[in-house]
Amino acid sequence: MTDDLDVCLPHDIDQDKIRKWQDQMPDMDYVVSIFKVMADETRLSILWLLSVDEWCVHDLAAAVNSSVSNVSHHLRLLRTSRLVKSRREGQRVFYSLDDEHVIRLLDEAFKHSQHKKKLR
């Protein structure tokens, strides 16, 4: 916790700086929630696969080496986060991306990753 009782104590020169940038700080909530969703190997794999094609739950589970149940749980989170959408076709439910921005984030992140790899 921050108590601003440190008036006239050492190191109060930067109060202006603190206030200035505190005021300009954007709302973190939404961005944090997006990063939370993407910060999981299974979900990130799903998103990557959905960025190249449409997939049914069964095949997604096979592709990410997990159970249908587990993948379904993850898909629900992705759906409520509005990152993917679904459509039913017979017994199967097909999922696809529902957010152009996510592709940009994925691209940026994997580009980043590639670059880091070279440095080692």
Add this chain to the structure above:
Amino acid sequence: MTDDLDVCLPHDIDQDKIRKWQDQMPDMDYVVSIFKVMADETRLSILWLLSVDEWCVHDLAAAVNSSVSNVSHHLRLLRTSRLVKSRREGQRVFYSLDDEHVIRLLDEAFKHSQHKKKLR
């Protein structure tokens, strides 16, 4: 778990698709770790503040409304993830970004956020 014992059972048409994209899937580990680091309000705020200037721990703590101890813990994670670097100046330790890619990720994410806001 996926047992590929479903040979010659319904819905085996897509085995090729599964294998094809499974093989092309990039390594998720590094990207997941970066998203994990960014998926926290305190750390994201710190990163955002560091993207505009250099900060000492004390001021960062004040700016994100947290304790010095807490911020120091977060900074350690950011440091070991190689996203920030530090330099000592007297009693104080100044932190700054150590990864150009992070700025791009931040920009992309907050741009995304801005756009979503308009839609509601």
Add this chain to the structure above:
DNA sequence: GCAATAATTGAACAATTGATCAATAATAGT
């Protein structure tokens, strides 16, 4: 050496998360 400021560290705890299992729902074919 001592006191003051700044920062780091480790332990402890509550809260959140991801995976698994069993049960249920939805659809299609016989």
Add this chain to the structure above:
DNA sequence: ACTATTATTGATCAATTGTTCAATTATTGC
């Protein structure tokens, strides 16, 4: 109506995470 396939859901449990507190380290000035 019954069975098989696909998908969803809820409960449970282990593992991870974020915060707090107390103790420690590092640096400066007296």
